[in-house]
Amino acid sequence: MSRRKKTVKGFRFQPFSLKQKKLLFFWEKGSPFADRDIIIADGAIRSGKTIACICSFLRWSLKHFSGENFILSGKTIGSLKKNVIGPMQQILTAWGIKYEYNRSENFIIIGDNTYYMYDASNEASQDKLQGLTAAGALADEVALFPQNFVDQMIGRCSVDGAKIFMNCNPGSPYHFVKTELIDKAKEKNILYMHFDMDDNLSLSQKVKQRFRRMFSGVFFKRYILGLWVQAEGIIYDMFDEIKHKVKTIERAYKEFYVSCDYGTQNATVFLLWGQFEGKWYLVDEYYYSGRDKGKQKSDPEYYKDLEEFVGERKVKAIVIDPSAASFIALIREKGKFTVRKAKNDVLEGIRNVAAYLTDELLLFNDNCYNTFKEFFSYIWDEKAIQRGEDKPVKIMDHAMDAIRYFVNTILQFNQAAYEKEIYSKGKGVIKPSPYTNKKGGAVF
Numbered sequence: 001m002s003r004r005k006k007t008v009k010g011f012r013f014q015p016f017s018l019k020q021k022k023l024l025f026f027w028e029k030g031s032p033f034a035d036r037d038i039i040i041a042d043g044a045i046r047s048g049k050t051i052a053c054i055c056s057f058l059r060w061s062l063k064h065f066s067g068e069n070f071i072l073s074g075k076t077i078g079s080l081k082k083n084v085i086g087p088m089q090q091i092l093t094a095w096g097i098k099y100e101y102n103r104s105e106n107f108i109i110i111g112d113n114t115y116y117m118y119d120a121s122n123e124a125s126q127d128k129l130q131g132l133t134a135a136g137a138l139a140d141e142v143a144l145f146p147q148n149f150v151d152q153m154i155g156r157c158s159v160d161g162a163k164i165f166m167n168c169n170p171g172s173p174y175h176f177v178k179t180e181l182i183d184k185a186k187e188k189n190i191l192y193m194h195f196d197m198d199d200n201l202s203l204s205q206k207v208k209q210r211f212r213r214m215f216s217g218v219f220f221k222r223y224i225l226g227l228w229v230q231a232e233g234i235i236y237d238m239f240d241e242i243k244h245k246v247k248t249i250e251r252a253y254k255e256f257y258v259s260c261d262y263g264t265q266n267a268t269v270f271l272l273w274g275q276f277e278g279k280w281y282l283v284d285e286y287y288y289s290g291r292d293k294g295k296q297k298s299d300p301e302y303y304k305d306l307e308e309f310v311g312e313r314k315v316k317a318i319v320i321d322p323s324a325a326s327f328i329a330l331i332r333e334k335g336k337f338t339v340r341k342a343k344n345d346v347l348e349g350i351r352n353v354a355a356y357l358t359d360e361l362l363l364f365n366d367n368c369y370n371t372f373k374e375f376f377s378y379i380w381d382e383k384a385i386q387r388g389e390d391k392p393v394k395i396m397d398h399a400m401d402a403i404r405y406f407v408n409t410i411l412q413f414n415q416a417a418y419e420k421e422i423y424s425k426g427k428g429v430i431k432p433s434p435y436t437n438k439k440g441g442a443v444f
């Protein structure tokens, strides 16, 4: 077993909010919710759901079980490690509880319990759960999981007294987490809890304001208000020509990137991005649709167009549609440009582009005619939404894809910077359960 020792800092606890405490102690003897089989915490981003779930799940599992298996699940192993395993190690360190973390086999031993890590990234992910008998599960960002994984996970928790702890940001009102779990909370013996940013006492007013400013439209409703609302109509309804369209003039750009959506039948788009005074400008666009022009172009022809489009500028990387294998190979072969395969999570990408637009950190030169046209025709696919899936209609989405690739791969959301700003130093401790301390009375 690899037991690479890495010093883990103890988690710096700040006081828990009332909502977090309810989640922390709901299973304690004397709580009116002690017999619930599942807890679902949904709501706003950064509202303290994950931390409260981890603390509650750990205390509950260590108090009630020894020698049992538990499930830790996230959309990907990477996001699970970042959002759950990292804080979990810090929390255990702060509590002075020893653990063994097997990084290569993805499990953690705490006391006599084993906590296995699983990704729930696709329909086949559930296979890995088969055969396991678990006494409980922690599912982070469960609205991103396929339904069969969630069903399988619930089925695996068959040990007497097992519980499942889930949290997520809301999605479509037709999403199975909403229709099958939250809406059926009573009949399925689920404790449903809704969080907003005020339920995380560690966020300053300034930071909360900043998060609120970052989102608009359906994203504001989901990620700030924490509501399960339908995405409908225009996707980037925060795009405003008055705010985002600027004159095509010379600027002393500090660095350049090109993002590319590649099509053989469909259009191929190159977008040239330049950074100037902390904002990103779409300097120029290249847009070629073989179908419209009646003639397809070959990869070498596109490469020649790319070189011409870039001109003398020093481009840091070409961020490109990961499925454009032949074109990626050609650019690499020529050796002139660095290629970065784009992160292609559609919803995350749209959310990030929307945040950058809302913050007016993306601006567009007025010569980028096709990009503007797409902004006004890029809409949600209503049929997919009825099935609980949020997807754009895949027509006239080439510049939109290229914007998404750039933002999600190069800019992203700099969580570390935000977090740094959020947390002042200070130590706290978990308060003892209000249920066990107060004679008989339920506090919440």
Ligand SMILES: Nc1ncnc2c1ncn2[C@@H]1O[C@H](COP(=O)(O)OP(=O)(O)OP(=O)(O)O)[C@@H](O)[C@H]1O
Residues within 6 Å of the ligand: 012, 013, 014, 015, 016, 017, 043, 044, 045, 046, 047, 048, 049, 050, 051, 052, 087, 168, 169, 195, 200, 201, 202, 419
């Ligand atoms: N009691 C606490 N003490 C210290 N930090 C806290 C506490 N509760 C939450 N935080 C911090 O606040 C931030 C947001 O909390 P958390 O990750 O639990 O939110 P979330 O609701 O899961 O957000 P998201 O929906 O974005 O995943 C984290 O960095 C977390 O460490």
Ligand SMILES: [Mg+2]
Residues within 6 Å of the ligand: 049, 050, 051, 083, 140, 141, 167
């Ligand atoms: Mg979370």
